[in-house]
Amino acid sequence: MRLRPWPSIVVVLAAALIALLTYGLVTQGPSRALDSAIAKHVYLPAPDASRPLPVLDRVDATTASLHRWRGRIVVLNFWAQWCSTCIDEVPLIERAQRALVKSGEGTVVGVDYKDISSYARGFIAAHGLSYPNIRDGDGSFAAAYGTDALPETFVLDRHMRVVAISRGEVPSEAWLQGAIAFAKRV
């Protein structure tokens, strides 16, 4: 009987590749600590809330930390100029900002993620964003939120605790309004 080594070699190579990918996912995957906590109705403090980040727009300072908005509801929206889905959700985020400003209860804070700053400023101007935006050039602030894909949105209550998360595009206006309403009463 003739021995055929190739199928075995292919299987071994495939197994090695899967093992390598699994190792990569386990060791380098984004943190989901905030999501797990919310699932248990535990609301953790917003990570890196006191860390100053460069300001892009609408803050009269060169750097700002989230603590600047302590005592208010904050809708933290991670975006980038190169992210097409981020453009899709701009109108919804902008409407949320107008409602929050009108009620005086909070604000949207945009976080520009791993972007060219001049392009990011162009995005703000092109889409007429009326909320403050800060920059996370190296993505380390986003990493603290387990963010490695865009867009992602976190709703913080007045005590700077994360009470709702949308990984990916905000599912609907109702979801965002519900999350903001929840942040007001939690």
Next chain:
Amino acid sequence: MRTRVAVPLLAALALAAPAAPAFAAIPKTSLHAIEVQVMCVTCGIPLQVAESPAADQERQFIQALVNQGKTATQIKQALVADFGSAVLDLPPDKGFNVLFYILPIVFVLAGLAILTILLPRWRRNRRPPPPAGPTGGGVSQADAERLEQDLKRYDP
């Protein structure tokens, strides 16, 4: 009339021609030269092999600076200003990270080897079967019965 228009036009062109190079910056480096030295920070892989909207944005930015006549050092400084030093952190070519460089080559070679072995087999298998001969199974029921009767006739 035609001459009166043409003379000032030619004069204007003559004046503009030597002035043009003064506005166009001479590239001191190229997109490719920078691509091999920096990371796509969003993808986490060297920019030269990255395919994503973020990588395209980074390339567009580099190309714009190349067109402005910036040097490689100036371009890398601009990238560091926006992305931090991580943009220069190409994976070191030692230890476990050596896989970043070796694996793509290994996969390409393995793919070629598998194709070299399997392709002739697939081609052999896809050849149409030879037409059925006189003893093949292509005889209809009626012909088979007729043949049987003919054979019986010649039996002693």
